[in-house]
Amino acid sequence: MPKTKRSKRYKTTQTNVKKPYEKSVKVNASSAGNSNSGAKKKSAANLKWFLKVYKGLDDWHIPIFQATQQYTKAKHVLYPGCDKHLTASLCFPLVVYVDVNKKLKPVFNDDSVLEWVKENKMYSEETKIKFLCQNFDSGFEKLASFDLMISACAGIVSKPCSKYIKPGGYFLVSDAHFDARTTFLRPDFELVAVYDNETSQFLTNKAEFAGHFHTLEGKPLNSKQVEESLQKPKARRSFKLQKEAMFYLFRKVKEA
Ligand SMILES: C[S@@+](CC[C@H](N)C(=O)[O-])C[C@H]1O[C@@H](n2cnc3c(N)ncnc32)[C@H](O)[C@@H]1O
Structure with a gap:
């Protein structure tokens, strides 16, 4: 995904977010300069890598995770295809991260990274982070x-992984890779909220979010159109949607 573009577009308007991570980097980087400390050097590099990619407390996902936590009260969270996106652990105490990329292992096992999460977490419980380095298409939890x-x-994470969500549990899903519209077709999930980037809140009233996953003609998106979304760029598709958001929240209403 074009991360920098999207980061700007969805830039958070919050101005009161503290930025202790800058200090943390300096502290660790200076420790890393110590010639007898190769391990510390690596540790600082992991923290820097994470902060560089996800911008620490300026990560534009944080308001979305906060709004999700407020709405769902979720504690136990699964994040397949996470990369090193462990800012989810700032909002949720127990997160199981899954990614096939072996290079991510040191980031999730790094004390300085975990310390950064603990310093900045927004809940009172102890932080628990588990990283599973594997393909999310195969069984794991x-x-x-x-x-x-x-x-x-x-x-499309929803197909192999929605079985891990408990009945009544929630699914926060972006439509960047069309996983949200794929989920919209499923009878076991109900759309309960749409993230509004302007207010950094979820729209939870059905009347407010009417038009999402509906064509200009007022028809709900069908499986052919979802397939077409996966195959053709927006300009070449045979339909247009009334409204589109970056993130959606679905609730699991029954087993598939
Ligand atoms: C574009 S990154 C997105 C990372 C993060 N979710 C975000 O929004 O910034 C996609 C990540 O999904 C992982 N991934 C893709 N397919 C996967 C699979 N089948 N099993 C496990 N990880 C996968 C990749 O290794 C990569 O780290």
Whole structure:
């Protein structure tokens, strides 16, 4: 995904967010300069890598995760296709991250990264982070055990992984890779909220979010159109949607 473009477009308007991470980087980087400390050097590099890519407390996802936490009260969260996006752990105490990329392992096992999360977390519980380095298409966790699953720019996560969400649990899903519109077709999920970037809140009233996943003709999106979305760029598709948002919140209303 064009991350820098999107970061600007969805830039948070919050101005009161503290930025202790800048200090943390300096502290760790100076420790890293110590010639007898190779391990510290690596540790600082992991923290820097994460902060560089996800911008620490300026990560534009944080208001979305906060609004999701407020609405769902989720504690136990699954994040397949996470990359090193562990800012989710600022808002949720127990997150299981899944990614096939082996290079991410050191980031999730790094004490300085975990310390950064603990310093900046927004809940009182202890932080628990688990990283599973594997393909999310293969089985990995207890079925129906998560309060919430996150899908962001990692393909169609919903198909292999929605079985891990407990009944009544939630699914925060972006439409960047059309996973949200794929979920919209499913009878086991109900759309309950649409993230409004202007207010950094979810629209939870059905009348307010009417028009999402509906064509200009007022018809709900169908499976052919979702397939077409995956195959053709927007300009070449045979339909247009009334409204589009970056993130949607679905609730699992029954087992598939
Ligand atoms: C574009 S990144 C998005 C990262 C993060 N979710 C975000 O929104 O910034 C996609 C990530 O999904 C991972 N991924 C893609 N397919 C996967 C699969 N089948 N199993 C596990 N990880 C996968 C990639 O390794 C990559 O780290």
